[in-house]
Amino acid sequence: MLKKVFILLLFIGSLCPTFAQSYLSSLESNTDFEQLSGLPLSDKYGQLSAIKVVVDLKTNKIYYLNASDFKFHHEFCEQVLRNNVTLSYFNEVNYENSSQRQYLLGNLNLIETSHKYFLELSPTDLMSQELIYLFFEKVKKSFYGSEQLSFLINSNRLNEISDSLALKIPVIQASDIYNNLQYQAISKSKSDGYLRIVRDLDASIDQLKPTDIIVIDQTPLFLPQVAGVIVTEFQTPLSHLSILGQNRDIPIMAYTGAFNDQNLIKLDNRPIHLKVESDTFYVHPIEEVISKTTPSKRIKLKYDLSVDSLIRIETLKRRSSKYVGNKAQNFRELYKLSLKNEFKVPESAFAIPFFYYHQHLRENQITPQIEHFLNHYKELDPDSVKHLLKEIRNTIKKAPINAQLLNDTETMITSLGSYKRMRFRSSTNAEDAKGFSGAGLYSSKTGILYDDQKTIDRAIKKVWASLWNYAAFMEREFFSIDHRQAYMGILVHRSFPTEAVNGVAITKNLYRHGYLGFTVNAQLGNENVVQPSPGIICDQFICYPNTLHNMYDEHHTIEIITTSSLNNGQLVMTPEEIYNLAYQLHVIKKHFFYTPYNGGEYALFAMDVEFKIDGENRTLYIKQARPFND
Numbered sequence: 001m002l003k004k005v006f007i008l009l010l011f012i013g014s015l016c017p018t019f020a021q022s023y024l025s026s027l028e029s030n031t032d033f034e035q036l037s038g039l040p041l042s043d044k045y046g047q048l049s050a051i052k053v054v055v056d057l058k059t060n061k062i063y064y065l066n067a068s069d070f071k072f073h074h075e076f077c078e079q080v081l082r083n084n085v086t087l088s089y090f091n092e093v094n095y096e097n098s099s100q101r102q103y104l105l106g107n108l109n110l111i112e113t114s115h116k117y118f119l120e121l122s123p124t125d126l127m128s129q130e131l132i133y134l135f136f137e138k139v140k141k142s143f144y145g146s147e148q149l150s151f152l153i154n155s156n157r158l159n160e161i162s163d164s165l166a167l168k169i170p171v172i173q174a175s176d177i178y179n180n181l182q183y184q185a186i187s188k189s190k191s192d193g194y195l196r197i198v199r200d201l202d203a204s205i206d207q208l209k210p211t212d213i214i215v216i217d218q219t220p221l222f223l224p225q226v227a228g229v230i231v232t233e234f235q236t237p238l239s240h241l242s243i244l245g246q247n248r249d250i251p252i253m254a255y256t257g258a259f260n261d262q263n264l265i266k267l268d269n270r271p272i273h274l275k276v277e278s279d280t281f282y283v284h285p286i287e288e289v290i291s292k293t294t295p296s297k298r299i300k301l302k303y304d305l306s307v308d309s310l311i312r313i314e315t316l317k318r319r320s321s322k323y324v325g326n327k328a329q330n331f332r333e334l335y336k337l338s339l340k341n342e343f344k345v346p347e348s349a350f351a352i353p354f355f356y357y358h359q360h361l362r363e364n365q366i367t368p369q370i371e372h373f374l375n376h377y378k379e380l381d382p383d384s385v386k387h388l389l390k391e392i393r394n395t396i397k398k399a400p401i402n403a404q405l406l407n408d409t410e411t412m413i414t415s416l417g418s419y420k421r422m423r424f425r426s427s428t429n430a431e432d433a434k435g436f437s438g439a440g441l442y443s444s445k446t447g448i449l450y451d452d453q454k455t456i457d458r459a460i461k462k463v464w465a466s467l468w469n470y471a472a473f474m475e476r477e478f479f480s481i482d483h484r485q486a487y488m489g490i491l492v493h494r495s496f497p498t499e500a501v502n503g504v505a506i507t508k509n510l511y512r513h514g515y516l517g518f519t520v521n522a523q524l525g526n527e528n529v530v531q532p533s534p535g536i537i538c539d540q541f542i543c544y545p546n547t548l549h550n551m552y553d554e555h556h557t558i559e560i561i562t563t564s565s566l567n568n569g570q571l572v573m574t575p576e577e578i579y580n581l582a583y584q585l586h587v588i589k590k591h592f593f594y595t596p597y598n599g600g601e602y603a604l605f606a607m608d609v610e611f612k613i614d615g616e617n618r619t620l621y622i623k624q625a626r627p628f629n630d
Helices: 030-036 073-079 087-094 129-141 156-160 174-179 201-207 240-248 326-338 354-363 367-379 382-398 403-416 456-468 470-478 575-594
Strands: 048-056 061-065 103-111 116-120 149-153 171-173 183-187 190-197 212-216 228-231 252-255 271-276 281-285 350-352 421-428 444-448 488-494 501-506 518-524 539-543 558-562 607-614 619-627
Touching (some): 030 061, 061 073, 129 149, 171 174, 174 558, 183 240, 201 382, 240 252, 326 488, 382 456, 382 470, 403 456, 456 470, 518 575
Parallel strands (some): 116 149, 149 171, 228 252
Antiparallel strands (some): 048 103, 421 488, 501 518, 518 539
């Protein structure tokens, strides 16, 4: 059962207050554990309870700390053990493999779904194998649940010695914890709505309303306007569903047992309040639902249709987004950064401005068709809206492309290098922006020079047409964006048909608010990170920026959350590749914070960055950066 999952009418009465000591020298029962335990400092896993543990190497004594009294190990050592040193000295001595070390520090965690326990070190801790064995044995001898106790492999350093450790103590991999969870907070928020258990989303999607909180058994490719989502499939924190939930500020969670939970089933079609938190969720019935679906702040779009030539990325100006779109503008910033740093951007890059999309509509008399739709769509049912949008897309794709544009595009590709297989990527003024991500709404297509099937003109027109994708249209509608102000530019660069690794990173720690760290998802080849195939898990880890006096960086820390199910439990990138990625992410974050987006709190600001490892030399490519809106 999930801890505190439901607050329903079934919960009657109140909990009696209990007294708990500030620390214990042993845990004799589950009652002892419950009285001392609290939530872990990190949200990387839900459904865990944790107790901080200290072993004093001088006295050979062990202490289990009350989470209510001590948030950090050093607080206990200072207040109770009278270790009056600075925090920096405490960390320097007690997380090193040093003879000066005074304490062994860790967490004793309970996995609530399996009732198993594991001992966890800080991922920065360089504790020797001998001290790990000593620590584990001290806990085992003073702990009632010793038969269910394992040692967690949660860093690249520990992963390298895990086989050796396993010869003496039971170990557990980070992925083993992740794979056995039943609950995951995807978008932490709260909402009122009518609970709808949806067994066939495709068949029911047009009947859903903005006041519905839906229970579904698979990740939707398109998220309709709803008040909340309970899905049975776990998500990466960087999936389109996660990003859409955060953008809309609606609660989204994964709960593997949703379709078998009688408490939920009993509430089907009833008004409820749903609150999603990091370790649990709350549901209770309410009297009525007050509709709240439109964001209070409208997003205004800028556009300039006067630029009528293709533009090499290196010649784009700083404020060119108004005529080439946000993706191409941000790519220009990445290109400039790549000239002085250890990453590349995809070669043979140029932009096709808004002018040509507008020209295509005007020359082929498509504008009246769009205008007619925009004048009447609010009177139509969803099926009719979908049908008319499809007709607009088909008209755009069937209409002949301007011959001069096609000739100029082919000439540009030839002039930029030997690449013939090109990627044509959406670059609108309604995506990749602060306040509106637009992730996954528009299309990217491959065009191959002189190819009969994947032609250049077909790729261009398909990208243009995707401005009128149903999902894109409805997301703009949700944010009250004027569709007449939305324009499609195209970013073009060489494609990556055989990359070794693809990944997405957020340049902040999503699991510890305000702390150092970059959250990264990575996967082998071209297996999709944000929309993976069913049953496929990618690498999830936290790497740390190279900054002054940073113990995470000094200790070459990579904190592992899960490992790829396609790579035998090993990370798909080498430690050296990850260290370089972390530094380049630091460079990118710093640049975008101070240049295009200056303002706010640096620790909380983040960019959503897409990267690849490609070629025989496994070169790091950064292909996209956009503001992360959470």
